[in-house]
Amino acid sequence: MRELFNIFWSFLKIGAFTFGGGYAMIPLIQYEVINNRRWLSEREFVDLLTLAQAAPGPIALNTAVFVGYKERKYLGALAAVLGVVVPSFVIILLVAIFFNNIRQNPWVDAAFRGMRPAVVALIVAPIVGLTKGMHWALIAVALAVALAVWYWGISPILFLVAGALVGILIAAYRGKGVER
Amino acid sequence: MIATLLQLVWSYLKIGFFGFGGGYAMLSLIHSEVVVRNEWLTNGEFSDIIAISQMTPGPIALNSATYIGYEVAGVLGSVVATVAVCIPALTLMMLLTRFFLKLHNNRYVQSVVVSMRPVVVGMIMSAALLLIFPHSDDGRSFIDGWSWLIFALALLGSAKKINPILLIVLSGIAGIIIYWPQ
Numbered sequence: 001m002r003e004l005f006n007i008f009w010s011f012l013k014i015g016a017f018t019f020g021g022g023y024a025m026i027p028l029i030q031y032e033v034i035n036n037r038r039w040l041s042e043r044e045f046v047d048l049l050t051l052a053q054a055a056p057g058p059i060a061l062n063t064a065v066f067v068g069y070k071e072r073k074y075l076g077a078l079a080a081v082l083g084v085v086v087p088s089f090v091i092i093l094l095v096a097i098f099f100n101n102i103r104q105n106p107w108v109d110a111a112f113r114g115m116r117p118a119v120v121a122l123i124v125a126p127i128v129g130l131t132k133g134m135h136w137a138l139i140a141v142a143l144a145v146a147l148a149v150w151y152w153g154i155s156p157i158l159f160l161v162a163g164a165l166v167g168i169l170i171a172a173y174r175g176k177g178v179e180r
Numbered sequence: 181m182i183a184t185l186l187q188l189v190w191s192y193l194k195i196g197f198f199g200f201g202g203g204y205a206m207l208s209l210i211h212s213e214v215v216v217r218n219e220w221l222t223n224g225e226f227s228d229i230i231a232i233s234q235m236t237p238g239p240i241a242l243n244s245a246t247y248i249g250y251e252v253a254g255v256l257g258s259v260v261a262t263v264a265v266c267i268p269a270l271t272l273m274m275l276l277t278r279f280f281l282k283l284h285n286n287r288y289v290q291s292v293v294v295s296m297r298p299v300v301v302g303m304i305m306s307a308a309l310l311l312i313f314p315h316s317d318d319g320r321s322f323i324d325g326w327s328w329l330i331f332a333l334a335l336l337g338s339a340k341k342i343n344p345i346l347l348i349v350l351s352g353i354a355g356i357i358i359y360w361p362q
Contacts, residue, residue, distance in 0.1 A: 015238060051276055055273050056272065057196055057273070058206075058241050081269075088237055110360065113358075115351050116231070116322075117330040120308060121335040121337075123204050123304065134298070155209075164296055166295045167296060170291050171292070
């Protein structure tokens with residue numbers, strides 16, 4: 001029971017201080033899980049990151065499930081996920097209730113007019129890093145997906161499934177005669 | 181009411197299940213469900229949620245689930261959408277963790293991850309396109325020259341690794357000064 005609470009508490013801290021999401025929180029998780037609680041070794045942590053990025057869903061959530069499950073099976077995973085979700089849930093619910101009333105306020109409106117282009121910049125910024133070192137044909141695929149989703153409103157799910165199928169086919173083709 | 185709740189659950193199960201590539205890649209998926217399909221939000225409101233999400237803790241998928249759930253169906257809606265977005269990660273990651281060592285070096289898993297990468301990058305690009313060139317005039321991100329100036333400065337700041345929360349706050353202050361209410 002105490003261990004379950006520790007899992008919940010650690011991930012509550014992680015959930016409460018992960019501003020900006022995703023990669024920004026990796027150092028925090030690293031500190032909590034490796035140095036503070038000693039739930040994972042450095043090596044296991046690297047494996048965890050690979051897995052958390054390969055699986056769908058937010059990295060914070062995936063990490064929570066991995067560590068919680070490893071320590072205390074299903075209940076551990078549940079305790080960790082609750083820990084991650086609760087701070088974000090409470091804060092956003094308060095914002096949603098509050099924001100509804102102040103959205104029409106001219107000052108708030110002015111602030112959001114300023115913030116919208118910055119939001120777009122934050123989305124554009126990582127694209128440069130991600131396409132660096134990518135083969136031009138793959139960049140062309142990425143552009144085609146972007147156009148299809150943006151211009152024709154095709155659901156990105158379709159392309160994700162197609163991408164996964166291509167990956168399976170390539171692996172099956174390469175595997176022939178190489179292994180076994 | 182029940183129909184709306186079910187639609188929320190279905191949309192956020194999809195977002196949770198197909199949310200590969202983390203935060204920004206999930207945006208185009210969330211946009212496709214929330215703005216295009218169900219029309220729960222306009223483009224402008226969607227952009228506002230991203231800004232709010234940057235300033236509050238937690239992953240954007242969770243933040244948007246809680247926020248949109250509340251907008252669409254009150255507190256019950258926010259609980260339902262938040263739980264729904266967690267379910268795929270919870271079940272899939274639990275399975276992956278169980279078979280972790282067996283799967284880790286599996287060539288199928290690695291090949292799938294590699295071939296999905298251009299799609300994930302494309303999804304981030306489309307999220308940017310959707311906000312720069314929206315299909316309707318409702319809630320544009322760029323309204324005048326100032327918008328483009330803020331965009332350029334924020335892009336520069338982001339390249340210089342300035343904290344995104346700080347960038348959002350600064351641009352909000354810039355917005356108040358530029359669009360000073362009369």
